[in-house]
Amino acid sequence: MVLEARSVTKHFPVRRTGRDLVAGRRRTVHAVDDVSLELRRGTVTALVGESGSGKSTVARLLARLHPLTGGEIRLDGAAVKAGRGRSFRAYVRRVQLIFQDPFASLNPVHTVRYHLTRALRIHGRAGSGEAELEENLTALLNRVQLTPPHQYLDRFPHELSGGQRQRVAIARALGADPQVLLADEPVSMLDVSIRLGVLNLLKDLKDRLRLAILYITHDIASARYFADTTLVMYAGRIVEGGDSETVTQRPAHPYTQLLIASAPDPDRVAAEAEQEETGGGEPPSLIDPPPGCRFHPRCPKAMERCRTELPPRFDLEGGQWAACWLYADGTETGHGTETGHGAAGHGAAGHGLRKESAA
Ligand code: SF4
DSSP states (O other), X not given: OOEEEEEEEEEEEOOOOHHHHHHTOOOEEEEEEEEEEEEOTTOEEEEEXXXXXXXXXXXXXXXXXXXXXXXXXXXXXEEOOOSSSHHHHHHHHHEEEEOSOHHHHSOTTXXXXXXXXXXXXXXXXXXXXXXXXXXXXXXXXXXXXXXXXXXXXXXXXXXXXXXXXXXXXXXHHHTTOOSEEEEESTTTTSOHHHHHHHHHHHHHHHHHHOOEEEEEESOHHHHHHHOSEEEEEETTEEEEEEEHHHHHHSOOSHHHHHHHHHSOOTTHHHHHHHHHHHTOOOOOOSSSOOSSSTTTTTOTTOOGGGGTSOOOOEEOGGGOEEOOGGGSSSTTTSOOEEOSOOSOOOOOOOOSOOOGGGO
């Protein structure tokens, strides 16, 4: 394992309104609560959830763009200390973040050459002379399949397609020679026709460079295609984990089932019927999240205890797990086991509760 989050929590204070001052209250957004995950070299871990679920905040916490409220991050088994000094620069060299919008992440007044040269220089990988720098720039563009490289080096971002811009952003991240890529919705702003190409590129980099990739997405179908492990996040908590095939084909948690039913599918009619059954609904406010299971206001299987008691993680077969009271006494699987890890972690494989339309 290269990068690990242990019970990571992030709360943001909300600016106080007049009403808050009168009531003497301070409110916080519970953006991320008790999230644990492990990223391993040569594997992709998908973190899937609706917008506002906290998944992008997890990526930013792992990139150390925000301080933690609680928990810890470990790199190669060692706890990462807060601060912006030399250790932060060393951390950033190894853990790089790719943003959703490649146009916003590239400076429009600078060329590809400028962006990549700067990344190589910051991370001490530019080489000792102009010839070596040129070689390194060429190698970066070859690695992201922008070839021939000389056709791209002196272009500005607006002269590139969305997919090409995202490839430049990936090349810039690779300029640090990282071990971990945190990819925050890396294809969601690209045309559908070029998404697969960028995902295939990331897959290729994972294999060739043995990168550990965290793939943040709202598209659970792409997680099945692209990720080895899938974690599902709802309202700031991870509610299910397992190998991607199992989580997407045999989802255990009612929220994962809803996500799959909502994904584009040829069997759309059945999916919509399912959504109606669950009431659809919106994710809760994270300023004052519901007590107990945060999914209970939308869950068609909610029980009395769901409204007051936070479900811990229950292990299912083959490493799959779900934070859901349905598995407390094995009623859904015949073998749910509380592990005491809270609603967090990773894992794999299967059981029941699956909707027919989600297959
Ligand atoms: Fe639904 Fe209860 Fe499971 Fe939450 S714990 S997902 S409310 S059944």
